[in-house]
Amino acid sequence: MNIGADRVKDINLSQVRKMFEQASPTAINLALGEPDFDCPKHIIESLKNALDNNFTHYSQNKGEPKLRESIARKLNKDNDIRVSSDDVIVTVGASEALYSSIQALVNPGDDVLIPDPGFLSYAECVRLAGANSVPVKSSSKNGFKTTVSDVEDALTPDTKAIVINSPCNPTGAVMEKEDIKAISDLATDKEFIIFSDEIYEKIIYGKKHYSFQSFTDNAVTINGFSKAYAMTGLRVGYCASSPEIIEEILKVHQYNVACIDTATQVACNTALTGSQDCVSEMTSEFRRRRDLVVGSLNDMGLDCVMPDGAFYVFFHHDNPVDFVQKAVKEDVIMVPGGAFGSMGEEFIRLSYAQSYENLEEAMRRLEKIV
Numbered sequence: 001m002n003i004g005a006d007r008v009k010d011i012n013l014s015q016v017r018k019m020f021e022q023a024s025p026t027a028i029n030l031a032l033g034e035p036d037f038d039c040p041k042h043i044i045e046s047l048k049n050a051l052d053n054n055f056t057h058y059s060q061n062k063g064e065p066k067l068r069e070s071i072a073r074k075l076n077k078d079n080d081i082r083v084s085s086d087d088v089i090v091t092v093g094a095s096e097a098l099y100s101s102i103q104a105l106v107n108p109g110d111d112v113l114i115p116d117p118g119f120l121s122y123a124e125c126v127r128l129a130g131a132n133s134v135p136v137k138s139s140s141k142n143g144f145k146t147t148v149s150d151v152e153d154a155l156t157p158d159t160k161a162i163v164i165n166s167p168c169n170p171t172g173a174v175m176e177k178e179d180i181k182a183i184s185d186l187a188t189d190k191e192f193i194i195f196s197d198e199i200y201e202k203i204i205y206g207k208k209h210y211s212f213q214s215f216t217d218n219a220v221t222i223n224g225f226s227k228a229y230a231m232t233g234l235r236v237g238y239c240a241s242s243p244e245i246i247e248e249i250l251k252v253h254q255y256n257v258a259c260i261d262t263a264t265q266v267a268c269n270t271a272l273t274g275s276q277d278c279v280s281e282m283t284s285e286f287r288r289r290r291d292l293v294v295g296s297l298n299d300m301g302l303d304c305v306m307p308d309g310a311f312y313v314f315f316h317h318d319n320p321v322d323f324v325q326k327a328v329k330e331d332v333i334m335v336p337g338g339a340f341g342s343m344g345e346e347f348i349r350l351s352y353a354q355s356y357e358n359l360e361e362a363m364r365r366l367e368k369i370v
C-alpha cells in the first residue's frame with residue numbers, strides 16, 4: 001500500500017535533528033538551534049499566573065487581542081512597519097507562520113526563491129505547497145550576505161515569492177540596508193512576495209536590523225519568541241502583512257491550528273511589554289562566545305568570517321563530512337554545511353548556544369583533530 005500522499009513522498013526529515021540524536025550524553029552539542037539560557041523568570045511567572053487565572057480556553061483565531069496589539073506596537077516602533085493588531089496572526093512558532101503563509105500565497109508550479117545556504121524548512125515548505133524552490137546563492141566572499149544582484153540572478157518568469165532570512169541561519173550573516181531596500185523595490189516592481197524570516201532579529205552584534213515590510217507592501221514579516229526570549233518549547237511566533245495577505249494566511253492557520261494556547265500568549269505579552277534587559281544580556285553573552293569561537297577557529301587555521309548575528313559560525317573546511325565525523329569521535333557535534341544547500345558544501349555549521357566553558361573545551365577537542 002502506498003501510505004504517504006504524493007505531497008509528502010519527497011519530504012526530507014531534518015538532517016540536523018539526526019545529528020542531534022547521534023550525540024552521546026557526554027558530547028558537547030554544537031548542533032543546537034536554540035538558546036541554552038533559561039526562559040526569563042518573569043515570563044514563566046506570567047505563564048503560571050495565566051494558568052491560575054484560567055487562561056485555558058480558545059483565543060481568537062488570530063491570537064489574543066492584547067498580544068497582537070503589543071506585537072503591532074513593536075513592529076511600528078522597532079521595525080518601522082505600519083500595521084495594526086488586525087494585520088497580525090499569532091502562530092505556532094515562526095515555523096507555522098512560514099508554513100501557513102507559503103501554503104496561503106504560493107500555487108503549485110510557482111517558483112519560490114530560497115537562500116542557499118539556508119534554513120532547512122524553506123525547501124520543504126515550498127515542496128509541500130507543490131512549488132519549486134530556486135536557490136539564491138550567497139557567497140562566502142561576501143560573508144554570505146544576500147545581495148540584490150544575487151536575487152536578480154535567481155529570478156525566473158514564474159517567481160511568485162522569495163524567502164529571506166537575516167540574521168541568517170546557518171551563516172550568521174546580516175544583510176545590508178541597501179540590499180534590503182533594493183530587493184523590496186524589486187518585489188514591488190516585479191510583483192513577488194517576500195517572506196522575511198526575522199526570527200534572529202534580536203541576536204545581532206553592533207548592526208541595525210531592517211525589515212523588508214518597511215519598504216514594500218509585498219512582504220510578510222515572520223518572527224517569534226523562541227530565540228529572543230529563550231522559549232523555543234513554548235512555541236509562539238507570528239506573521240504580519242497587509243490586510244489582504246493576512247486574510248489569506250488566516251484561512252490556512254484557522255483550519256490547521258485554530259489558535260495557539262492562550263496562557264502562553266499572556267506570557268508572550270509580558271515578554272514584549274516587560275524589560276528587554278534579558279534580551280540584551282543574552283545577546284552580549286552570545287557575542288563573547290562568538291568572539292571566542294571565531295578567534296579559536298582562525299587560530300587553528302580554519303577560515304571563518306565574523307558573523308554579525310544569530311548564534312552560528314559557518315567555517316570553511318575542504319572535507320567537512322570527514323571533519324564532522326572525526327569531531328563526533330571527540331564528542332563534539334556539529335552539522336556539515338551541505339545540509340543547508342550546495343553553497344554550504346565546503347563549510348561546517350557550529351552553534352555557540354553552549355556555555356563559555358563548554359565552548360572552550362570543544363575548541364580544545366577540535367584542536368586535536370585539525
Ligand SMILES: Cc1ncc(COP(=O)(O)O)c(C=O)c1O
Nearest residue numbers: 033093094095119169224226237
Ligand atoms: C531561520 C529559522 N527560522 C525559523 C525557525 C523556527 O523557529 P520557531 O521556534 O519560532 O518555530 C528557526 C529555528 O531554528 C530558524 O533557525
